[in-house]
Amino acid sequence: MAVEAARVNDDLIEALREIVGPRLSTSAAVCEQHGRDESYHTPHPPDVVVFAESTDEVAGIVKACARRQVPVIPFGAGTSLEGHVAALHGGVCIDLGAMDQVVAVNPEDMDATVQAGVTRAQLNTYLRDTGLFFPIDPGAEASIGGMTATRASGTNAVRYGTMRENVLALIVVLADGRVIRTSRRARKSSAGYDLTRLFVGSEGTLGVITEITLRLYGIPEAISAAVCAFPTVADAVNTVILTIQSGVPVARIELLDKRQMEAVNTYSDLEYAAAPTLFFEFHGTERAVAEQAETVQAIAADLGGENFAWATRPEDRDKLWKARHDALYASLALRPGCRGWVTDVCVPISRLAECITETTADLEKSPLIATIVGHVGDGNFHVVLLVDPDQAEEIAEAERFNERLVMRALAMDGTCTGEHGIGHGKMDFLIAEHGEAVGVMRAIKQALDPDNIMNPGKIVRV
Amino acid sequence: MTETLTPETAEQVLETVQWAAAEETPLEVMGAGSKRAYGRPSPAAHRLDLKALSGIELYEPMELVMSAKAATPLADIDAALAENRQRLGFEPADLGPLLGTGAGAGTICGAVICNLSGPGRIKAGAARDHILGFHAVSGRGGRFKSGGRVVKNVTGFDLSKLMAGSFGTLAVMTDVTVKVMPEPEETRTVLVLGAGDAQAVKAMSEALNSAFEISAAAHLPAGVAAVSAVASVAAAGAAVTALRVEGPEPSVVYRAEALKALLEAYGNREELDTAESLAFWRQVRDVGFFVADGPEAGQAQVWRLSVPPAEGAGVAARILDAADGRVFYDWGGGLLWLALAPRPDGGHEAVRGAIGDGGGHATLVRADADVRAAVPVFQPQPEPLARLTARVKEAFDPKGVLNPGRMYEGV
Structure with missing residues (x-):
């Protein structure tokens, strides 16, 4: 039984103006921009966008919406990939971008507290002189609030984990406008249920995250990078398996497929081998990163790895990794004017080579143009489908391909999303993957947001 | 009269909880019972004993992943892992001796549901960070699974995090899949002798901020160090601040030396070898x-x-x-x-x-x-948090049949 959400009216606009003054917009352009993310999903603009500057303002806004049962959609940087910010039922978008203060840094405890709108890059710039850094890097210039809400990860996950492991505490505005602090800076919260982590990855459906305390890490004394081409994807993946199993604490391991390497060669005028290629990065002491690179070189050599190259100086490392850094733009350049539709399955690493090989064969049979980039240390890989959003048949073909890919991953004990989340784009896949757990999630949603105003229509249908 | 129910399959666990929910009869959920004295005494009418749900279901050493039924003894898991020079990364404590229920009885889901996390937590994370997936029966009497066996999974709410530290009050886990880690080739512990508590915390902070990858950091004031299981620590006659380094031997040797130099200002430094280190940290872990x-x-x-x-x-x-x-x-x-x-x-x-x-x-x-x-x-x-806690409990277990009152009165 779907209850039709209430709409924004003049009375609510007036109430919101009392909270945020002139920081409110109903202009079509502003609403349009806040209803779209970086995905292929159709944008759904909210009725009004308010620009909050404090937790108190957010609480006031949510209270005003709750009284009228109007949907609330939190907005960070708009870099999500499954339509997380789409205002499917209209409502009030709370743009948290202006909440961009670093509240506190505690170097001795290695943590920092930031407002939700602070971006990853802003935080690391701020931390520059402390010898600490925040490692989670999803690629996009995402906000920390958004990364927390989507449980983001990225290329560093092998060594540093994901947002799941690195959020220590939160301030959250609940669906009725009350404010809670889920834990404090103390490292561990056996003080009751771990509500902090329940909000991490809740995609704005349980509350609005306004402040986040994060775990920080010492900037490594040394970093080394390595690149190696392989005859087959299976050889590359086996190198990764042996590397991790031997306890080498790799910071990043990325795989680019042959097509992607060709794209980069063309785009950046480079001369990499046109073959599946692994990119490594090691963090540690001078001695450790050298040892790690040598260990991996030995493993790779046994598995047919060619042209193993490694470097420690920043400019040399950047050169080695250039292909990886340019991957997305190089792919898009394969078909100018098109958009990248990025898929996101994750499978047990023992099935990864098989999954990528089958997916490559699938692509060869289809008219779609695509490249593959994988965070192979985690079994997570992305197919970048280059589609023309105006061609309905092409979008339909991409959807069919994605469905086959997800089902292939599920059949291999994998998941439909390793890091992008459910949003409204993958709700049916969530049901396919988890069945009855969706009912448990719905019960949690109803317990915390009985009127279904928090980002309605995402993760679970109510 | 208290009855002990001993289901032998996940299906029977489901039937038992469905019965309890229908009858509104509270159950005390337990594995081996080694941590029964941890938490508030629960006024449950009957005991749901999971001991028959035991055994490793899947172990892929190449993939660093293991699935085991709820009441699989940690001892069995450790033995299986040791054959492949692997271990559980979260170092679950054996609290049996501390709680007076004897050593070596704990089970995998007991450790997970209490979120027991040992000294390595500062680097490797807590128990909840090592759960990849699980199957469970909610207090509503529904079977569900969460996560899976891959490291990254963002399919909706992170239920494994809710389960860890819920002390059996939300759902009965019937199995769990965890990541496992390679056993380090070498483990050494650098000791700083004689530091006061505040100084010791500074020393640990400095070490943890360094590039030497400390995997555990503890401080024992003199009276506690005196009862150490490691002879040289017990004989030190002073407070002991301990920092653990693990990894390939050359790297560990180098880091231990570098650490000793870094901490020179804090007092005399000593070093424990691998065997001593393992004994030392086991005692810290198990209190x-x-x-x-x-x-x-x-x-x-x-x-x-x-x-x-x-x-x-x-x-x-x-x-x-x-x-x-x-x-x-x-x-x-x-x-x-x-x-x-x-x-x-x-x-x-x-x-x-x-x-x-x-x-x-x-x-x-x-x-x-x-x-x-x-x-x-x-x-x-x-x-506000207490109310949220009550709502989460109600979402999973509206009739309050699973370990009622174990964590909070009336929840």
Whole structure:
């Protein structure tokens, strides 16, 4: 039984103006921009966008919406990939971008507290002189609030984990406008249920995250990078398996497929081998990163790895990794004017080579143009489908391909999303993957947001 | 009359919970019962004993992943992992001796549901960070699964995090899939002798901030160090601050030396080899220093406090200024274990009142059942959080049939 959400009216606009003054917009352009993310999903603009500057303002806004049962959609940087910010039922978008203060840094405890709108890059710039850094890097210039809400990860996950492991505490505005602090800076919260982590990855459906305390890490004394081409994807993946199993604490391991390497060669005028290629990065002491690179070189050599190259100086490392850094733009350049539709399955690493090989064969049979980039240390890989959003048949073909890919991953004990989340784009896949757990999630949603105003229509249908 | 129900399959667990929910009959859920005395005494009518749900279901050493039924003994899991030179990364404590239920009885889901996380937590994460997926039966009487066997999975709410530390009050886990880690080739421990608590916390912070990849950091004041299982530590006659380095031998040797140089200003330095290190950290993990003054010997009450590391020494000083007892520190100063002379109210107001502005929480881990029934075992929550906790419990277990009252009265 779907209850039709209430709409924004003049009375609510007036109430919101009392909270945020002139920081409110109903202009079509502003609403349009806040209803779209970086995905292929159709944008759904909210009725009004308010620009909050404090937790108190957010609480006031949510209270005003709750009284009228109007949907609330939190907005960070708009870099999500499954339509997380789409205002499917209209409502009030709370743009948290202006909440961009670093509240506190505690170097001795290695943590920092930031407002939700602070971006990853802003935080690391701020931390520059402390010898600490925040490692989670999803690629996009995402906000920390958004990364927390989507449980983001990225290329560093092998060594540093994901947002799941690195959020220590939160301030959250609940669906009725009350404010809670889920834990404090103390490292561990056996003080009751771990509500902090329940909000991490809740995609704005349980509350609005306004402040986040994060775990920080010492900037490594040394970093080394390595690149190696392989005859087959299976050889590359086996190198990764042996590397991790031997306890080498790799910071990043990325795989680019042959097509992607060709794209980069063309785009950046480079001369990499046109073959599946692994990119490594090691963090540690001078001695450790050298040892790690040598260990991996030995493993790779046994598995047919060619042209193993490694470097420690920043400019040399950047050169080695250039292909990886340019991957997305190089792919898009394969078909100018098109958009990248990025898929996101994750499978047990023992099935990864098989999954990528089958997916490559699938692509060869289809008219779609695509490249593959994988965070192979985690079994997570992305197919970048280059589609023309105006061609309905092409979008339909991409959807069919994605469905086959997800089902292939599920059949291999994998998941439909390793890091992008459910949003409204993958709700049916969530049901396919988890069945009855969706009912448990719905019960949690109803317990915390009985009127279904928090980002309605995402993760679970109510 | 209390009855013990011993389902042999996940299907039978489902039937049992469905029956309990229909009858609104509370169940005490247990694996081996080694941690029955951890938490508030639950007034359950019947016992749901999971001991028949035992056995490793999947172990892929190449993939660093293992699935096991709920009550699989940790001893079996450790043995299987050791054959492949692997281990559980979260170092679950064996609290049996501390709680008076004997050593080596704990089960995998018991460790996970209590979120037991050992000294390695500062680097490797807590139990909850090692769960990849699980199957469970909710208090509503529905089977569900969460996660899977891959490292990254963002399919909706992170239910594994809710389960870890829920003490069986939300759902009955029937199996769990965890990631496992390679056993390090070499483990050494650098000791700094004679540092005061506050100095020791500074030393640990400096070490943890360094590039030397410390995997555990603990501080034992002299009275605690004296009962160490490691002869050279017990004989030191001084406080001992310990920093663990693990990995390939050349790297460990180098890092241990570098660490000793880094910490020169804090006191004399010593080093423990691999065998000594393993014994030393096992005792820290299992709170072994406080076992001897346990049930038979006057029962010191044992508290566990989680605070910001830099505030740890101050919190302990405030408590021990007003009460007889001993403390030691794990997690670089962020985890305090206190053994205090027994009091009818556990001294809970003084203990919790000592926690400063940086926040934190205190759990009464060992005390007589009547004390645990009378004072809050887990940190009381401020009103909005308490209400949220009650709502989450209700979402999973509306009839309150799973371990009711184990964590909070009436929840």
